Each structure stands twice: as structure tokens, then as C-alpha cells.
Amino acid sequence: MISLCSSYTVFGQNPNPTKRQPKDLMLKVLNNLDARSVALCLVVSRTWNLVASSDLLWTSKCEELWNGKAHIPRLSLVRGISKLDAYSLSVMDGKRNRIVKDDLCDHVWEFHFTKAAPEYWRNLDPYWRGNGPPMHRYFHPDGSQTADPGDKVWGGHECCYSIVTSIIGEGKIREHYVRINRWLPLTVFRKQDWSWEMSNNLYCYSSVPDAYKEGGTGPLFLVM
Template sequence: MEEGLALVVERKGKKRKRKKMREDRGRPFCQDPLDVLGRDLMLRVLNNLDARSLALCLVVSRTWNRVASSDLLWTSKCEELWCGKAHIPRLSLVQGISKLDAYSLSVMDGKRNRIMRDDLCDHVWEFHFTKAAPEYWRNLDPYWKGNGPPMHRYFHPDGSQTADPGDKVWGGHESCYSIVTSIIGEGKIREHYVRINRWRPLAVSRKQDWSWEMTNNLFCYSSIPDAYKEGGTGPLFLVM
């Protein structure tokens, strides 16, 4: 009697096991890839993702965050981001910050349209007259005549501006600049421009390669690429 009961229980147990196996075969594989592959292999997998997809991995779990935030991954992402850029933000190259922070700060700074004194002073600026400028001025400008290197302008921390020696347009006169920014409620910028002496304000714009351009109806200033500069350029703190 006992042997028969044990046999029935054993058969039922086998049936349950077979049923569970059939059910498991129909279910998706739910095991965490990080547990299966381990950290080293997972780093190789994540390294094939683009920056946006990699950033999404940061919010999967704390364990994933520790792996997906590794400098081993974000170093290459920073290099990809900075490739072809005219300027590398100084705040992204501060010693001690993670490469993930460097990437995030670079993206935020690259969207900045508010120019600061550090930006003006850190870069060399190519200068030329616009088509609307008087013909006499344009005749002195290599940009229009094609008879020499472009003119350069240099901004200094003391508020002055200078040019290359022998610049025919410059003429050795004194020049000073100011940055004007008016802000309305909630930190929104209503007006932002650079003024040189008493000339018309220069409207400020940012290009996709993170270079700067300042223009009015007479002049155009363009920042010359200097991504090679050690330590980066621009303000040390994030500017909104």
C-alpha cells in the first residue's frame, strides 16, 4: 500500500516537473545579463552602444549603474563627442571628475549661447567686414581681396582688444569691449550681445562645432578652432 502511494506521488511529481519545463520553455529568458556575463564581458557589450543607449543603462539598477558609468566606457564616448569640435570646454577637463560627468558637462556647455569673458579671451578671433561695410574698408580686408591671411583680433581680461602688428584696418587705436546680458523672470535671457567701443552691438551665436560667431551689419568675428589647447577653454563653471 505504501509502495503504491509513493509511486503515485512520484508520478505526480514528474508530471509537475515536465509541466513546469514546458511552461519555462514558453517564457522569455528573464535572467539579468549582467549576472550571466559578468562585469568584464558586460563592459565589452556596453562599449558597442551609442552614448544615449549607454546612458539609459544607468537607470536599470544600481548594479548596472556601477558598470555603465565606468570610465572605460565613457572615455571613448568623450573622444567621439569632442572629435571635430572647435573648442573643448574647460569644465569637462577638470582633474578628478568622471568621464561620464565630463561627457554630460560637455553636452550642456555645447548648448550654451551665452558668451563669457573667458570665451572671448581664450580664443583668437578671425575678423572681417561684412558686405554691407563701406567699400573702402572692404578694400583693406584680405577676406574680400584675397591677398593675404585673415585679420585677427584678441580680447584681454582687462577689457581691451588688440590686433596683429601691421594690421592696416586697426591703425593702433584704443579699443575696449563689454558683454551685455539682460535677464527676465526664471533666468531667461532677454538680450545678450557684445559691444566694442560705441559700435553697434554684436549678436552672439554658436555653431554646431561649438565655435562662436559675433556679427552686426558691419563686422563679423569668428572664433578660431583651438581644441588642441591643454586644459580646454571657456568658463570653469557651468553657465546656464
């Protein structure tokens, strides 16, 4: 990986290399730097900032960041924002562990019982039988939840969900979970690929990857 120091060497240790080097050469050099090093170049000078904040440069950085991710944040795909902002917002959203209604409703969720669940339920679950596609669950903005037609586990009973978040001083989250009806709370986890998992000792929900989804998914604002 090329370091920030080596970029100074390329430009002859000139703090304002554009006086001697064309912009396209600067872009080629910066494109070989990791995102953190490019970000450091933003504060060298106004000229460096102009080049280092180029959409041409950060478009490829965004593609590298999003590669292999299950979900792409909606707030990073808003029309008109710079690719640098898109990258920064993606990184911040990817660290978010607090799930919101937009996340629940935007994704399809795979559902299966855990090993601790009663054997009768596991015998109805393709996850354990290995003889069919996984069961799916869908969250809706009106607070309801549905399943695929013909789901043998889905009993047709009333099903609603709620997100419970309690916050103490300085915005610190004390408790955060999702509840279906009055059943056991679901603890929320965020994975390295930005996908979600919600589980308790009886069943588990996993968000189905949808990085291809036009416009992205999740909230249109930063959630802390």
C-alpha cells in the first residue's frame, strides 16, 4: 500500500504539486492510496483538498467499501451528495447497531428456529429438515408482520412488532430489542457485512442481502 509520505516523494516534496504536476497524475497516485491516507490529503492545502475530494477518486473508494456488503445505506445514495460524503456516511452507518423501522421493512428476513426450540417446531422448519427453501418474514410500516403463503409455521394469528430502545445519560443505549407480539425479545446484532441478525433462545431472524436494491436501504438520516 502506498503511504501518504511516498506521495510527497512522487511530487518532489512540493506541498503544492499541481504547479508542476497535472491533476490527472495526482488522481492516479491518490487512487493507489487507501481511503484513510486520501482523507489525510484533504487537509494538506486547498489545492490538495480539491483533488483529494474528487468524485472520480471517491467513486472507486465507495465501490471498494461496498463490495461484499449485504446492504448499502440509503443515506449514502441520495442524489446530489458527493462521493466523499457517501463514503463517510456509509462507514458511519455500517457501525450502527441500533435497528429502526426502515431496516425492518426494507429487507426480507430469513426465519428459523434454534436448536433449543421444541422438536415439533424444528420438524416443521426447512432449516432443520434440509428439504426446502428457508422460511421468510416481512415487516410492514403499519407495525404488522407477514409470511409467505403456505408457511407451515405461520399460524395466521395476529402478529405485530415493536422496537424498544431505552436511552440513559449522554445518549447511551441501555436496552435495545425487537419484540414480536408478546413473545420473547429479540436481541439485535450487526454483522461485519452490514447485515442484521435478531435472535433469542427459540428463533432467529437474518436479513437477506440486498445490495442490488435501487436506492439503498435503511433510514435516510444518521442514527446514533
